[in-house]
Amino acid sequence: MVFINKTSSKPYYEQLMLGIKEEIISGLLKPGDQLPSVREMARQLMMNPNTVSKAYKLLESQDVIITVKGKGTYIKTIDQELRNESQILKLKKQLNDLVIEANYLTISKAEMNAWLEEIYNHLKGESRCD
Structure with a gap:
């Protein structure tokens, strides 16, 4: 189950989105698996339902999940052909910013x-990460 760090500076909805994506990557969630309803997820994580709804809507806009009216919310199949180019550009920009920060702190390429x-x-x- 997704873990929300209440002391993190990262917004809860972003933590939820990353947590769901991490569970997909690790195989805990597979295409076709049903996610808890917004209210149920909010109850499990002790969060406001509006926060969960925002995360779900953003995940749906990223083609990570699909909501079927009256049925529920499900994990979508990852289609490498339909990757969102604007998301890729945003990710590259974030990585660029991190590399700049790391270089400023004299962190080597090998360490990164x-x-x-x-x-x-x-x-x-394959291994543990802290």
Whole structure:
């Protein structure tokens, strides 16, 4: 189940979105799996339903989930051909900003690569990441 860090500076809806994506990557959630309703997810995570609704709407706009009226919300199949180019550009910009910050802190490329490898392996369930 998704974990929300109440002391994080990251908004709850972003944490929920990343948590769901991480569960998809790790295989805990698979295409066709049903997510809890907005109210149920809000109850489980002790969050405002509007926050969960915002996360679900954004995930739907990113083609991560699909909501079927009267049936529920489900994980969509990941289609590599339909990747959203604007999301990719935004991600590249975020990565660029992180590389600038890391260079400013004199963190080497090798260290950054090791971090990426550690995180990637964690997401694929190959090792632990802190």
